Amino acid sequence: MTIGISEPGFLILDYKLNPIACNQQAITILTFPNLADQVKRVSVFLADKIRFSLVNRQSINSLEFVKEFRSGNRRYNCRVFHLDSPDKGNLVVLILERYSSRSAALSQLSQEFDLTVREQETVQLLLQGLTSKEIAARMDISPNTVKAFLRLVMVKMGVSTRSGIVGRIVGPL
Numbered sequence: 302m303t304i305g306i307s308e309p310g311f312l313i314l315d316y317k318l319n320p321i322a323c324n325q326q327a328i329t330i331l332t333f334p335n336l337a338d339q340v341k342r343v344s345v346f347l348a349d350k351i352r353f354s355l356v357n358r359q360s361i362n363s364l365e366f367v368k369e370f371r372s373g374n375r376r377y378n379c380r381v382f383h384l385d386s387p388d389k390g391n392l393v394v395l396i397l398e399r400y401s402s403r404s405a406a407l408s409q410l411s412q413e414f415d416l417t418v419r420e421q422e423t424v425q426l427l428l429q430g431l432t433s434k435e436i437a438a439r440m441d442i443s444p445n446t447v448k449a450f451l452r453l454v455m456v457k458m459g460v461s462t463r464s465g466i467v468g469r470i471v472g473p474l
Contacts (some may be wrong), residue, residue: 327347
């Protein structure tokens, strides 16, 4: 579960990196700052954008994609999957997911402080601004169990308040 991330962009490309299929979010991400309906030949525009922005030019021997892509001020993680299709040959699936520094920070702190999966889930819901009762309802546990999870997290992180947990994850602004 990730926090504050919009729907990912999804593209299927042929072996020449021409888009075969994509969702609206991928078009929006790749055409920014233009609006998708302002771009005349979207498939040609997308193919060029993919070749010049998503293909790693540092890779000489093989086709390799960038791990991170910027669109305006937003950063996206670029995940790549290679598929073999009997009728279409080799296909590439690209998923562009909005990067979340909170999510990355929580993941790093979870490892550093050895948080359990349930403690991590509690903290993620806390980061969304939910109360103990709301967290309890989402996790299908009692509010007292939520408070116990939060106390354990506070002890592990060396903080004394719920906002201390958030401060550790979000960091200085």
